[in-house]
Every structure is written in structure tokens, then in C-alpha cells.
Amino acid sequence: MNIQSNNSTGTVTRGNGAVASGGNGPNHDPVTSEHTLQQPITTVITARPVFLHTVTHRSSQEFICGWSAAIVNILLTFPVSKLQFRQTLHGIGLKSAVRQLKVEGFSRLYRGLLPPLIHKSSTLCVMFGMYDYYRYKLYTQAPRFPLHIQNTCAALLAGSTEVVLMPLERVQTLLQDRQYNYRLRNTLDAFHTVSRYGSREYYRGMSAILLRNGPSCALFFNLRLPLKNMLPTSTHDLHGFLNDFVSGAILGAGLSALFYPINVVKTRMQAQLGGEFTSCWATLHKIYHERNCSVRAVYYGLGVNVSRALFGWGITNVSYEIVKQFLFGKIT
Numbered sequence: 001m002n003i004q005s006n007n008s009t010g011t012v013t014r015g016n017g018a019v020a021s022g023g024n025g026p027n028h029d030p031v032t033s034e035h036t037l038q039q040p041i042t043t044v045i046t047a048r049p050v051f052l053h054t055v056t057h058r059s060s061q062e063f064i065c066g067w068s069a070a071i072v073n074i075l076l077t078f079p080v081s082k083l084q085f086r087q088t089l090h091g092i093g094l095k096s097a098v099r100q101l102k103v104e105g106f107s108r109l110y111r112g113l114l115p116p117l118i119h120k121s122s123t124l125c126v127m128f129g130m131y132d133y134y135r136y137k138l139y140t141q142a143p144r145f146p147l148h149i150q151n152t153c154a155a156l157l158a159g160s161t162e163v164v165l166m167p168l169e170r171v172q173t174l175l176q177d178r179q180y181n182y183r184l185r186n187t188l189d190a191f192h193t194v195s196r197y198g199s200r201e202y203y204r205g206m207s208a209i210l211l212r213n214g215p216s217c218a219l220f221f222n223l224r225l226p227l228k229n230m231l232p233t234s235t236h237d238l239h240g241f242l243n244d245f246v247s248g249a250i251l252g253a254g255l256s257a258l259f260y261p262i263n264v265v266k267t268r269m270q271a272q273l274g275g276e277f278t279s280c281w282a283t284l285h286k287i288y289h290e291r292n293c294s295v296r297a298v299y300y301g302l303g304v305n306v307s308r309a310l311f312g313w314g315i316t317n318v319s320y321e322i323v324k325q326f327l328f329g330k331i332t
Helices: 030-047 055-090 094-104 114-141 147-176 187-195 199-203 206-229 237-258 260-271 280-290 302-328
Strands: 003-006 011-014 019-021
Touching: 055 094, 055 114, 055 147, 055 260, 055 302, 094 302, 114 147, 114 187, 114 206, 147 187, 147 199, 147 206, 147 260, 187 199, 206 237, 206 260, 206 280, 237 260, 237 302, 260 280, 260 302
Parallel strands: none
Antiparallel strands: 003 011, 011 019
């Protein structure tokens, strides 16, 4: 329905030619003109969040900030991540995992860095950028839904979209597993080897990744700002960045602990090359029995994982804000 306004006469014209007067003439109907026509139009326009730029411009900024934050995070936390990976995969203690890395030597400490560097930077790039994109689409296409529902749906969709980058995570898992140290020479060789088993092999463990990424992404975006706002405020930039680090660290550590069993299942599923595809539940059941039916053993590596997430997500959150302020002059 087309609606046009005439500012000189104060009238609103419908597409069918009907005219409702905004003045006080003899045909003036205050209920029809003021409440039925003018009020809903004003409400729809002012109720939606105001976007300073187009969705393409805004989302591109989020893509850049997310990508930059991930690069800093991976370079600083990769050794700790590899340590946690060994504990998760083999169900061993911290000392045993450290001993493995010492035996392999420093030259192999950053072996497998390229896939997570590409994967994590791309993942956070997609997570922040697509969240902003989906959020804008929901604001414009489904404005009647409550804001928190729109944000949650946008986060779930953004987290699920990360699945397109799954082949990188798949190769990363194989390169970090010591049983493939001599079988897989480098990243390209790993991709080539996996391709021999068919394209489906790249997506082994997809169910676990969907269970992890969507909900964790929804919790992250819904809790990120409220958690930061609970911390003491200050006009000093350094104090603001400290708040970004603390809020990101707490949230990252909490989500890491919450979804850790799913991550264990995902790692086990992706460490297999070829063979039968198993469900998340079947894999968890197998891990549980392999580790003498001990829940504690299933959580091997949790401490290192939480520590890595604590610093990793703290670094990611503050790097994201620094890049955003430096490049675009904005602070979340």
C-alpha cells in the first residue's frame, strides 16, 4: 500500500486515492487521521534501531575487526591450544602432554599453525560480520519480533554459518595429532590426503560443531555487553580496554567449560581418517567407556582449555575493540 504525505496541507494520501485530513476541517476524524494513520507510521519508523551506515558498510567493518582480533589471539595462544588438544584427544594429564611436546622439539611446536590461523581468523570474521548482517536483515524483515529474539536468531545463524569453514578445522585436527606427524607433511598434503576419502570426509564431526557453534555464539552476543556494563565504568580508554579484556575472558572461559564435552566429542570424531561416521552420542559413549567410565577423565584438558579461553577470548575481545576504535573510531 502506497502512502504519500502532503506537508502543506497536513494530509495523508493512500494508494487508493482516499485522503485523510490532518487538519481541523469539517471532515476531520481525530481517531482515523491521528491514531490510525499517523501514529503507526511514526511508531514503525522510530521503533527500529538506527543504523549509521548501510548494512554492507557496517558488516564489512565487523568482518575486518573480527579477522584482526583472531590473528592476534592465535599467534599468542597456539602453543597452549596444542597442549590442551593433546590432553583432549589422548585423555592424558598436563605433565604427559608437556612431555610429548618437549620430545617433539620446538621446531614442531607451531606445526599445524596455518590451518587454525586461517580457520580462526575466518571464523571470527564470519561470526562478527554475519551476526551484524543477519541482525540487520531480521530488523528490517521481521520488525515485530522482540529485539532479544532477533539477536538470538542472528547469533544462531552466524554460528551455524561457520560450518562452511569446517574443512580447515578438520585438517587442523589431523595435523595436531601426533599419529599423523610423519604421515602428513604439511597443510596442503593434509588436504590432499583427506580428499582421497571423498568430500564428505572434510565434514566429519559436523553435528558436534553445529551443537557447539550456534548456542555458544548466541550466548556470547547476548551476554557480551551486559557483562561489560556490570564492570566499573571509566572515561579513560585504558580502563575501558581492561573491561573489554575482563568481560571477554570471563565469558570465553565460561562458554569453554560449558561446551567442553562437545569439543571432546568433536576432536575424537575428526581425529579419525576414513571409516564409519558415528553420531555425537555414540562417540561420547565410546570415550566414556575407554576412559574407565570416569566423568573426570572425559574432562581431561579442561583446565588448560579454560585457561586458554580465558586469555584467548580476553585478547580477542580487547583486540576487536582496539581495531574498531583505531580504524573506524568506534567503541562498542
